[in-house]
Amino acid sequence: MKVLYSILIVFFTVTALCAQVQLVEPFDGGITEWQDEWSSGDGHANMSYDSTLAGREGAAALKIDWLLDVVDYGGGISFAHNLEPGDNWDFSNHNYLVIDYYVETPGTSEHADSIAFSLVLRDHHDQAAYDANPGAADLWRYDDFTVFYNEVGWHQIVVPLEESDDATTGLVHQGDDYNGQFDPEFIKGFYIEWGTWSTSLVDTTGTIADSGIVYFDNMRLTTEIPTGVADRAASVIETYRLQQNYPNPFNPQTTIAYSIPATGHVVLGVYNMIGQKVATLVDGVQNEGAHTVTFDAQHLTTGAYFYQVQFNGQVQTRKMTLLK
Numbered sequence: 001m002k003v004l005y006s007i008l009i010v011f012f013t014v015t016a017l018c019a020q021v022q023l024v025e026p027f028d029g030g031i032t033e034w035q036d037e038w039s040s041g042d043g044h045a046n047m048s049y050d051s052t053l054a055g056r057e058g059a060a061a062l063k064i065d066w067l068l069d070v071v072d073y074g075g076g077i078s079f080a081h082n083l084e085p086g087d088n089w090d091f092s093n094h095n096y097l098v099i100d101y102y103v104e105t106p107g108t109s110e111h112a113d114s115i116a117f118s119l120v121l122r123d124h125h126d127q128a129a130y131d132a133n134p135g136a137a138d139l140w141r142y143d144d145f146t147v148f149y150n151e152v153g154w155h156q157i158v159v160p161l162e163e164s165d166d167a168t169t170g171l172v173h174q175g176d177d178y179n180g181q182f183d184p185e186f187i188k189g190f191y192i193e194w195g196t197w198s199t200s201l202v203d204t205t206g207t208i209a210d211s212g213i214v215y216f217d218n219m220r221l222t223t224e225i226p227t228g229v230a231d232r233a234a235s236v237i238e239t240y241r242l243q244q245n246y247p248n249p250f251n252p253q254t255t256i257a258y259s260i261p262a263t264g265h266v267v268l269g270v271y272n273m274i275g276q277k278v279a280t281l282v283d284g285v286q287n288e289g290a291h292t293v294t295f296d297a298q299h300l301t302t303g304a305y306f307y308q309v310q311f312n313g314q315v316q317t318r319k320m321t322l323l324k
Helices: 003-018 128-131
Strands: 021-025 036-039 043-050 061-068 074-081 096-105 116-123 136-143 153-160 171-172 187-196 210-222 255-262 262-269 277-286 290-298 303-311 313-322
Touching: 116 153, 136 153, 255 262, 255 303, 262 290, 277 290, 277 303
Parallel strands: none
Antiparallel strands: 021 210, 036 074, 043 061, 061 210, 074 187, 096 153, 096 210, 116 136, 116 187, 136 171, 255 290, 262 277, 262 303, 303 313
């Protein structure tokens, strides 16, 4: 009986852990599921499913062969997915929406921070009213400027499912279409888009301003912040990357995640606005892969701080805000 009891405990524990992750979109096939909502300016993309990408999860990954042929204005591409009656995506009981992506050919524009990957969620309390006028739903936007210019290899987009005043750290409300409150239990659909409306990408020769190839895979909801892309058939984590802390703003604790491509000496420090180090979180040799550190700032005052990771002569820095 004790053995059976132990087996049951393990079974229910594993089941509970698995229940913390819900697959939303495997990107395994069926391009018709995705609606080409708009293609504006001089943005173009060829979309297909690829079953040969090393390290993919499932049968395939969504391949986006994109280009921006920007002459005198911006452009972009958007693909929408509306939730059907049979869809049971539980946004309300999860904290993050995560998408894995593989960069095969990075963009090369010197204005990389002008081209964003964006995820926009639609929410509305009243299904009948939404069906009658989908445009009345609230829109919540998240931006990531690193997707199309990251190094070759696997990466992650981690979208915190909470309101923010910064679209790179959370969901920012767009316009005043409905009630202006983020209601994850009433998500009706979402769309992903990329491009720019910036004139900084003007190409005076009239030729292609930028292009690249990116694959999307394994979109899922999760209760815990991921520490990096899981080991794939292709490799371990291939890039050196410092992620935005979460939550941000925070009080007094926050989580900092980063990945390193090889074993080496890592220094992770926190600095105030005048460059003084206020905390050392890591100073030692670490193995390749993803790492997370919890930073407790209860001894610090409200304000903006920088956190910086140094690895093998490379340095990455991000900003975070403590609100007490």
